[in-house]
Amino acid sequence: MQSSSPAGRAGRPRSAAADTAILAATRAALVDLGWSKLTLGDVATRAGVAKTTLYRRWAGKNELVVDAVAELFDELELPDRGSLAADIEGVVLQFAAILARPEARSGLMAVVAESTRDEALRERIRTSIVERQKRLVLEGRARAQARGELPPEPDTTEAARTADLIFDMVAGAVVHRTLVSAETANGDWVRSFTQVLLWGLTSRPTEPDDG
Amino acid sequence: MQSSSPAGRAGRPRSAAADTAILAATRAALVDLGWSKLTLGDVATRAGVAKTTLYRRWAGKNELVVDAVAELFDELELPDRGSLAADIEGVVLQFAAILARPEARSGLMAVVAESTRDEALRERIRTSIVERQKRLVLEGRARAQARGELPPEPDTTEAARTADLIFDMVAGAVVHRTLVSAETANGDWVRSFTQVLLWGLTSRPTEPDDG
DNA sequence: GCATTACGCTACGACGCGTAGCGAAAGCGC
DNA sequence: GCGCTTTCGCTACGCGTCGTAGCGTAATGC
Incomplete structure (x- = not known):
């Protein structure tokens, strides 16, 4: 979406690969654990990113799963x-x-x-x-x-x-x-x-x- | 259901009023808090029963809400x-x-x-x-x-x-x-x-x- | 009364949540 | 190259809920 050249946006850009990995990991966790037992820490581990990175992009479990689905x-x-x-x-x-x-x-x-x-x-x-x-x-x-x-x-x-x-x-x-x-x-x-x-x-x- | 004379069942019978109060409290909690923020401790407090009483009758949040709904x-x-x-x-x-x-x-x-x-x-x-x-x-x-x-x-x-x-x-x-x-x-x-x-x-x- | 079961209460370990703080990395403009 | 900015990985923390154990007490049937 807002990748590569977002109008004067300085600094290190967000990794698009991380987004893909996180959403894929979320779906995998949904398959293995279901909604109630899905934890954001587990998703972060599956995606190979830190939990804080996940929280910087999604407000919570709800928003994350909506995007993943x-x-x-x-x-x-x-x-x-x-x-x-x-x-x-x-x-x-x-x-x-x-x-x-x-x-x-x-x-x-x-x-x-x-x-x-x-x-x-x-x-x-x-x-x-x-x-x-x-x-x-x-x-x-x-x-x-x-x-x-x-x-x-x-x-x-x-x-x-x-x-x-x-x-x-x-x-x-x-x-x-x-x-x-x-x-x-x-x-x-x-x-x-x-x-x-x-x-x-x-x-x-x-x-x-x-x- | 199995009230009053449950075939040789000895001891203190379960309070039917507690069941009613718990299910009503669950619905009230659903109105106030919704599903995700509903806690069994809060339901027990609303119903005026101990949390342990609630766990003796229902396995968890899922079963309780099904019965309440x-x-x-x-x-x-x-x-x-x-x-x-x-x-x-x-x-x-x-x-x-x-x-x-x-x-x-x-x-x-x-x-x-x-x-x-x-x-x-x-x-x-x-x-x-x-x-x-x-x-x-x-x-x-x-x-x-x-x-x-x-x-x-x-x-x-x-x-x-x-x-x-x-x-x-x-x-x-x-x-x-x-x-x-x-x-x-x-x-x-x-x-x-x-x-x-x-x-x-x-x-x-x-x-x-x-x- | 006596055995049996349910109840209220307290306390506990375990776990996930969401955040703060840090040093390092990866971009951009010069 | 060099600084500025933002992101990243990591650790650690307080908080709240979970589900259970243990205990003494209350209510019923025999």
Whole structure:
């Protein structure tokens, strides 16, 4: 980020390699120990840096784990698979693959839990993890509209609301299936889920006014 | 549970009032301090019992918080609101109301995170929290089938699979909306969600056998 | 009463937290 | 090359929590 030439910044620059090593060590510690038994001293030892170096860069365990887990979501992408159903299935499978990794399982839920009492942490999670996922929803919908699978949405407010709903349904279902129900989101499950979601979104003829 | 006459159990019986006080104190501590800053010594002080008494009944923080949070879900019920859509909206609103309470927000996600590395804890969560929710799904579907809103499902295996899917979608969406997106699951959102879910479930013509 | 179990209280070692202070290293401008 | 600045590794420290041991006391069943 602010490496090499940060505008007149004098003195010894921070080691970028240390950042990489620390985040990797954090993920390794998450795998071996889980969230509660993970200590910053252990992470520092694994990374080959001093504990003080770690504290100079991260305020605490929460922020460190958010950054460590966020890197796992870098691999999320949305290749054009030809249809909206295939696109949804693809991204859900990718998401499920990430959540299948132990460093994501224990780390992600823990920082989300902490974020309920820490607004700054919630914002950090939002920008570095959630927004990255949500972007795929918007991209997938735009692509489906271009294909004619979804009608164009003139009302931008309503469109944003629908995108939020879809996002909560997709991410929530996968997370719940994986972490609470403790079942793998395999191909069968993803197909069933996609079918329900897609029918729910597309076969809305006219809003029944009895509700 | 094993109160009053536990089959030849001699000696001074455990105080049931202490259990109640400890669990209430745990929820109060969750509200004031959140998960990470909650200490068992503080809970014992709040409950008016000795720390050793607390350790004689619960193995640790995880188990204690699970039991404390589980009591919040006792109030979940499914009154007959006349239609499947209304039933779903009702239970989703109830679930959202529970998740709006701070003691549930911070506690529930934290123990779920811990359960990724503790099989016994996961089982405890499942029996005392998750199954209680899932029962409502089964009850609501049976009621909808009796009304004729849903077709009877002869294949019990497929029926169980569908129930699991619905459960993950409902609970997952509400949890994600409430805790990750940090937005309240108000009436508008619940109606939109129910509409998508219901259309997805009912307007499935015949399952294509290509899957 | 007597055995049995739970309770309140105190004290303890162990451990992780987060910080301070030091000398050394690695950059930049001259 | 030389100084200035910032980072780094290391050690040490006070603090708080953990989880347990030990003891005397209280409450129950036989």
